[in-house]
Amino acid sequence: MKHTKIQQLALERIYRLFELAEKEFQKHPKRSKRYISLAREIGKKATARFPFELKKKYCKKCNSVFTQTNSETKKTGDLTAIKCLECGAQRKFGTKPGPKRKEAF
Numbered sequence: 001m002k003h004t005k006i007q008q009l010a011l012e013r014i015y016r017l018f019e020l021a022e023k024e025f026q027k028h029p030k031r032s033k034r035y036i037s038l039a040r041e042i043g044k045k046a047t048a049r050f051p052f053e054l055k056k057k058y059c060k061k062c063n064s065v066f067t068q069t070n071s072e073t074k075k076t077g078d079l080t081a082i083k084c085l086e087c088g089a090q091r092k093f094g095t096k097p098g099p100k101r102k103e104a105f
């Protein structure tokens, strides 16, 4: 599916905000979380879906961007579980047999 111009622009801004969030996380965790929530708002307004690579980069519960120190990734077969060490929330990503990729939460 092709993105509309608005969605394309939204995605560019979202990527930028993720970059900033990663950069600021150590020194300004609050600001960093704000960037992530902004990115999510932009995505919602433009109805742009987050690319998979971004979806697994932040905590849906507390908006922390995942770094090597604040997340734990466990792989079991095709399933990847990411645990947020900031708030304890866990997210699971995986490929299930069948035509559609299933995302379990």
Ligand SMILES: [Zn+2]
Binding pocket: 059, 060, 061, 062, 063, 064, 084, 085, 086, 087, 088, 089
């Ligand atoms: Zn969290």
